[in-house]
Amino acid sequence: MSPIPVGQIAPSQDADPSKKRRERWAIGIVAVLVAVLTFFEAHLAAVGGGVTFSSNIVIFALINLNVVFVVLLIFLVTRNVFKILLDRRRNILGAKLRSRLVLIFICFSLIPTMLLFIAATNITTTSIKSWIGSRVGQALTGAIEIARERLEQEARALSPPAGSAASALAGAEDPESFMRILEKTRATAPPGTALLFFDKDAEVARDGDLPAQVEAEILKRVKGIKGEALEKGAGTMIGDGVAAAWRRAPGGAIVVAARSLPPAEAARIREIAKAYDEYHQVRLLDDPIRASYVGVLILITLLIVFAASWMGIYLARQITVPVQLLAEGTEEVARGNLDVSLDYRSGDEFGTLVASFNRMTADLKASKGNLEETNASLTRTYDELRRRTQFIETILDSISTGVIVIDRHGRISMINKVAERLLLLPTDAAVGQMYRDVVQEDHYEAIRDLYREAGEAAGGQVERQVEIVVGEKRIAFRVSLTALRDDAGEYMGLVAAFDDLSQAMRLQRVLAWREVARRIAHDIRNPLTPIQLSTERMQRKYAAAHADDPVFAECTQAILSEVRTLKHLVEEFTRFARMPAPRIEEGNLPDEIRTVVETYRTSFPGIRWEFRQDGPPSVWFDPFQIRRAVTNLLDNAAAALGERGSVTVVCIHDEASGKARIEVADDGPGIPAGDRDRLFEPYFSRREGGTGLGLAIVSAIANDHGGVVRMRDNAPSGTVFEMVFPSRPPDKGKAVSAAPVVDDGRMEI
Amino acid sequence: MTAVRVVIAFFALALLGLQPVSSLAGPPFPAISDVSGTIRGGEARVRFTLRNAFPPEMVEALKSGIEITFKTNVEIERVYRRWFNRPMGQVLYTRSVRYDALSGVYRLHRDDGDELLPDVLAALDRMTRFEVVVPVTGDVEKGKPYRARVRTRLDKVGLSEPLRSIFFFSSLWDVETGWASGYLQTP
Numbered sequence: 001m002s003p004i005p006v007g008q009i010a011p012s013q014d015a016d017p018s019k020k021r022r023e024r025w026a027i028g029i030v031a032v033l034v035a036v037l038t039f040f041e042a043h044l045a046a047v048g049g050g051v052t053f054s055s056n057i058v059i060f061a062l063i064n065l066n067v068v069f070v071v072l073l074i075f076l077v078t079r080n081v082f083k084i085l086l087d088r089r090r091n092i093l094g095a096k097l098r099s100r101l102v103l104i105f106i107c108f109s110l111i112p113t114m115l116l117f118i119a120a121t122n123i124t125t126t127s128i129k130s131w132i133g134s135r136v137g138q139a140l141t142g143a144i145e146i147a148r149e150r151l152e153q154e155a156r157a158l159s160p161p162a163g164s165a166a167s168a169l170a171g172a173e174d175p176e177s178f179m180r181i182l183e184k185t186r187a188t189a190p191p192g193t194a195l196l197f198f199d200k201d202a203e204v205a206r207d208g209d210l211p212a213q214v215e216a217e218i219l220k221r222v223k224g225i226k227g228e229a230l231e232k233g234a235g236t237m238i239g240d241g242v243a244a245a246w247r248r249a250p251g252g253a254i255v256v257a258a259r260s261l262p263p264a265e266a267a268r269i270r271e272i273a274k275a276y277d278e279y280h281q282v283r284l285l286d287d288p289i290r291a292s293y294v295g296v297l298i299l300i301t302l303l304i305v306f307a308a309s310w311m312g313i314y315l316a317r318q319i320t321v322p323v324q325l326l327a328e329g330t331e332e333v334a335r336g337n338l339d340v341s342l343d344y345r346s347g348d349e350f351g352t353l354v355a356s357f358n359r360m361t362a363d364l365k366a367s368k369g370n371l372e373e374t375n376a377s378l379t380r381t382y383d384e385l386r387r388r389t390q391f392i393e394t395i396l397d398s399i400s401t402g403v404i405v406i407d408r409h410g411r412i413s414m415i416n417k418v419a420e421r422l423l424l425l426p427t428d429a430a431v432g433q434m435y436r437d438v439v440q441e442d443h444y445e446a447i448r449d450l451y452r453e454a455g456e457a458a459g460g461q462v463e464r465q466v467e468i469v470v471g472e473k474r475i476a477f478r479v480s481l482t483a484l485r486d487d488a489g490e491y492m493g494l495v496a497a498f499d500d501l502s503q504a505m506r507l508q509r510v511l512a513w514r515e516v517a518r519r520i521a522h523d524i525r526n527p528l529t530p531i532q533l534s535t536e537r538m539q540r541k542y543a544a545a546h547a548d549d550p551v552f553a554e555c556t557q558a559i560l561s562e563v564r565t566l567k568h569l570v571e572e573f574t575r576f577a578r579m580p581a582p583r584i585e586e587g588n589l590p591d592e593i594r595t596v597v598e599t600y601r602t603s604f605p606g607i608r609w610e611f612r613q614d615g616p617p618s619v620w621f622d623p624f625q626i627r628r629a630v631t632n633l634l635d636n637a638a639a640a641l642g643e644r645g646s647v648t649v650v651c652i653h654d655e656a657s658g659k660a661r662i663e664v665a666d667d668g669p670g671i672p673a674g675d676r677d678r679l680f681e682p683y684f685s686r687r688e689g690g691t692g693l694g695l696a697i698v699s700a701i702a703n704d705h706g707g708v709v710r711m712r713d714n715a716p717s718g719t720v721f722e723m724v725f726p727s728r729p730p731d732k733g734k735a736v737s738a739a740p741v742v743d744d745g746r747m748e749i
Numbered sequence: 750m751t752a753v754r755v756v757i758a759f760f761a762l763a764l765l766g767l768q769p770v771s772s773l774a775g776p777p778f779p780a781i782s783d784v785s786g787t788i789r790g791g792e793a794r795v796r797f798t799l800r801n802a803f804p805p806e807m808v809e810a811l812k813s814g815i816e817i818t819f820k821t822n823v824e825i826e827r828v829y830r831r832w833f834n835r836p837m838g839q840v841l842y843t844r845s846v847r848y849d850a851l852s853g854v855y856r857l858h859r860d861d862g863d864e865l866l867p868d869v870l871a872a873l874d875r876m877t878r879f880e881v882v883v884p885v886t887g888d889v890e891k892g893k894p895y896r897a898r899v900r901t902r903l904d905k906v907g908l909s910e911p912l913r914s915i916f917f918f919s920s921l922w923d924v925e926t927g928w929a930s931g932y933l934q935t936p
Contacts, residue, residue, distance in 0.1 A: 224867075269851065273849075273850055281810075281813050284813045
């Protein structure tokens with residue numbers, strides 16, 4: 001048995017097709033043999049005349065063979081029927097249809113066959129009865145009696161010559177005289193008569209010819225003449241084609257006059273006797289004969305029924321096997337196996353159907369392959385697009401510009417995180433919404449005008465600087481609107497880019513203040529020393545002269561005091577204006593901060609100073625500037641608290657993000673909301689005697705370190721200043737994120 | 750496997766149903782009786798009688814012209830008390846009878862010659878009483894025990910040719926005796 005290829009479905013019940021083919025051939029041959037043998041045996045009666053004993057041996061063998069074949073046929077058909085029933089019970093696909101077809105075939109064959117069997121049986125029985133009926137018996141009996149009478153007449157006609165010969169032979173003593181007497185007597189007898197002279201059961205003399213078997217028959221008859229018949233002295237003998245009369249001669253010898261009948265007449269009489277014998281035999285064997293014929297009919301009936309059953313099985317299989325194959329193949333296809341191929345070849349419609357199914361699965365497989373290939377290509381394209389989209393989104397999220405994309409219908413299709421943060425828009429809620437539903441009502445008119453203007457602009461681009469209030473802050477934006485058009489010039493949407501100008505404007509202000517401070521310092525510092533020297537000289541030269549006038553002393557002292565104040569102010573401005581570039585080096589940041597904190601712990605014992613650190617201590621920074629920034633922050637905290645309170649200083653180094661963070665939190669009264677916008681601007685201070693440069697310097701140091709400084713409210717009260725800067729500069733090997741740490745609701749510089 | 754078991758059970762039941770009903774037929778059984786005879790140098794003459802060999806239907810069949818043939822085995826042996834018996838001769842003897850409807854006689858056929866019998870009684874008498882000559886080898890000692898063993902069976906019921914073919918398997922009647930024996934006289 002050749003292995004079935006993967007995905008190929010062959011008839012399941014025909015696991016071995018050659019075996020099944022052999023079985024079909026066996027059934028067919030057996031059925032034909034049974035039919036032939038049955039026919040031959042059924043017609044033996046017709047050809048029986050020539051059947052010899054050796055032929056009977058052949059018949060014996062054939063009948064046995066026939067029985068064996070019938071049993072074999074019954075076995076094969078029964079086995080197939082049981083197999084179908086078992087398949088049906090096991091719910092094997094196609095078994096129900098097959099059993100139904102077989103049942104129909106059996107019924108269609110059984111009903112007419114049974115009717116035919118009953119009719120044939122009745123006809124046979126009737127024929128046999130009519131054959132052995134009384135009329136036939138009477139006719140045959142009459143015929144045999146007529147034949148006997150005919151022979152008896154012949155025999156009686158021979159009685160006179162036999163008597164005369166017997167009388168003449170009484171005086172004869174030698175064989176010659178016997179012959180003369182017989183010849184003389186035969187001359188007067190009917191033609192064809194033979195005379196025989198027996199003495200002591202032996203033929204003594206004869207005249208006339210007789211067949212040998214007739215002579216033997218006559219001799220037997222003569223020997224049987226005994227007792228009463230012998231006493232009677234005369235009688236007749238009739239037999240197969242012969243008639244004779246005998247007469248006892250004196251001395252106990254017997255003379256027989258015999259004559260053979262003409263062959264044709266003898267043959268007719270022989271046929272009558274044979275028919276008579278057969279009639280009586282048939283009559284005696286009525287039941288066996290009938291049983292024999294019925295047996296043959298049963299055999300033929302069984303043969304027809306089983307042949308029809310087998311034909312039903314065969315035809316049902318012809319129908320159900322391809323149907324079963326198609327059903328199994330369909331199930332396989334439904335399960336997604338498109339490699340299925342039905343192994344069935346036939347020239348009929350089922351063969352065409354199976355071939356079409358195989359072509360269909362092949363086409364489906366090819367289509368599926370194309371689809372999978374297309375899908376893979378699309379997946380690759382999609383992945384590439386997604387990667388690009390993610391790349392673009394990453395870029396858009398990484399840049400400091402807020403970007404919003406609006407489609408042709410005015411629906412927001414994309415917002416980057418910067419735009420989300422700048423405009424305080426939730427991305428998930430905004431994407432897919434109409435832009436007029438998302439923006440604040442105050443901004444709608446301005447944005448709509450820009451929207452319209454961008455759509456109508458010649459280059460499709462409009463750039464404006466606007467100030468809008470976001471939350472509680474008024475933020476200056478540079479807005480750039482670009483209309484998107486396809487190759488055909490069809491409007492596709494709009495890209496809006498928002499740049500927060502607040503930081504730049506602050507830096508510009510800081511730079512301007514630095515320039516102002518430098519000029520002030522330059523213009524004021526120069527006259528201050530002559531003023532101071534001159535005043536001191538005046539005190540030394542004219543103090544004695546105006547000893548009694550306190551005004552002189554007070555005025556000169558006031559001049560010197562104000563000059564010192566101006567010098568201090570000029571010193572601060574100079575320091576602010578001449579902020580040197582940081583000299584960043586690797587150092588222990590917590591130690592530097594702790595040193596500053598310890599200084600303030602000593603100077604302000606009424607305040608509880610707390611210091612915590614987290615993360616590795618090694619950070620790249622300018623120790624001088626950081627100490628100065630922390631000093632300014634602690635100075636502000638101490639000033640805000642007065643005599644009592646607590647200050648918590650935290651130094652955190654987050655290696656994962658590459659950020660160092662310094663937090664200074666106090667539980668003081670906090671900073672009013674109105675002052676927060678200008679908090680880091682130079683010369684802004686609510687403290688008496690303050691120059692307003694402390695937080696500006698902190699902001700400048702943070703910026704010089706590539707970081708930011710933020711302010712937020714402390715809970716439950718107070719303020720938290722947070723300075724964040726990269727723990728390692730980019731040129732020191734380990735990359736750090738340049739993006740500022742953003743925290744909603746925080747003041748960022 | 751279930752199908753094979755079912756098929757085997759089916760055929761077993763079918764075979765049980767096909768058991769011959771003839772085995773239920775009752776007696777009388779045919780038998781050999783009155784075995785006797787004489788033995789002398791060269792031959793033994795054995796006489797015996799066949800009983801219950803002709804049931805009524807068989808007699809009726811004989812009257813209807815059916816030929817009936819018996820075959821008889823006759824064995825002669827020297828009997829020893831403390832040793833195996835010694836076979837001395839045997840013969841298979843055939844005798845048949847048939848009614849000739851045309852002649853109105855019963856034709857008895859024997860190995861040693863034919864005989865015409867006028868009626869059925871004479872025919873039955875001839876078919877059941879036997880006197881068979883058996884050639885023997887070896888010396889016959891006077892006064893020593895010699896025994897004849899006889900068995901007869903119905904050889905074949907002779908039917909006309911067409912019926913013979915139809916009833917090839919039908920024996921109609923089973924006549925077969927057991928072995929019967931009788932001592933022979935040594936005159």
